[in-house]
Amino acid sequence: DIQMTQSPSSLPASLGDRVTITCRASQDIGNYLRWFQQKPGKSPRLMIYGATNLAAGVPSRFSGSRSGSDYSLTINSLESEDMAIYYCLQHNEYPFTFGSGTKLEIK
Amino acid sequence: EVQLVESGGGLVQPGRSLKLSCVASGFTFSNYGMNWIRQAPGKGLEWVAYISSGSSYIYYAETVKGRFTISRDNAKNTLYLQMTSLRSEDTALYYCVGLGAGYWGQGVMVTVSS
Numbered sequence: 425d426i427q428m429t430q431s432p433s434s435l436p437a438s439l440g441d442r443v444t445i446t447c448r449a450s451q452d453i454g455n456y457l458r459w460f461q462q463k464p465g466k467s468p469r470l471m472i473y474g475a476t477n478l479a480a481g482v483p484s485r486f487s488g489s490r491s492g493s494d495y496s497l498t499i500n501s502l503e504s505e506d507m508a509i510y511y512c513l514q515h516n517e518y519p520f521t522f523g524s525g526t527k528l529e530i531k
Numbered sequence: 532e533v534q535l536v537e538s539g540g541g542l543v544q545p546g547r548s549l550k551l552s553c554v555a556s557g558f559t560f561s562n563y564g565m566n567w568i569r570q571a572p573g574k575g576l577e578w579v580a581y582i583s584s585g586s587s588y589i590y591y592a593e594t595v596k597g598r599f600t601i602s603r604d605n606a607k608n609t610l611y612l613q614m615t616s617l618r619s620e621d622t623a624l625y626y627c628v629g630l631g632a633g634y635w636g637q638g639v640m641v642t643v644s645s
Contacts, residue, residue: 425593458630460576467626468576470633479633511576515630518590520566520578 426451426514430523436531437502445497445526447512452493456516459488459497463508471510472497504530533557535627535636542642543617553610553627553636561605564588566630567612569623570638579625580612595621617643 427450437443447457455475460468470479472488475495485500499506507530512523539551551567567579580601581590589601600613610627622643627636 462576467635467637469635473633513576513578513630518581519592520581520630522576522578525575 425519426453426517426521428512428514428521428523430512430526432526433524434527434529436529438531439502439504441502442498442500443502443528444499445510445512445528447495447514447523449493449495449514453514453516455490456514457488457490457495458513458515460511460513461506461508462511468511499528502528533632533634535629535634537625537627537636537639540625540639540641542644544645545618545643547617548613548615549617549641550614551612551625551627551639551641555608555610555627555629555634558629558632558634560608561585563629563631563634565601565603565610566628567599567601567610568626568628569621569641570626571620571623574623577623582610614641617641619643 429448431446457475459472461471462468471482475490476488487498489496510526514521534556535553537553543549564583566581569577569579579592582601582603598616602611624638624640626638
């Protein structure tokens, strides 16, 4: 199975900060990588698909990038509504696997 | 408006069975592969199973293979998950998900406990 190593697990940050969350894939997954945002008591929301593409309705301060087997989600100018848990998902091959999550919280 | 509405969850004893349903509306259900994804209380997301649009391709996580069966009825716009030989570690919120389109249900809770 493909392992997705996500870091950090917790990310204290201040409003207006630029933050980056990273997932490293244990095998090649191409660009079959998605990022989800989950707020307490809510279903996950798709933020990024195809590693770098912004999902519909997602603010432009969110972006995705890839460097080799490392995939990153960056949020520019953090807003209070961005506080949530973020997960990556590889869907290149079954079984699909998620990263362990990053809890973004106010410092 | 796209809706995925799960049902069938509840409290069940270890070793027993339960069948989840997910009724889809607001999109052409028969065009999409569908997944079940679960989340144990306070934990992360775990992909459980996938079924292609025409049911030709089915995949399972190793943790549920041989115990869970995913199926669908496109005429009824409904996705199913038959769960047997349930274990305490199957306790989770189960989401019906159209990953390709980014559609998630609100989830249905399954609690396995004596």
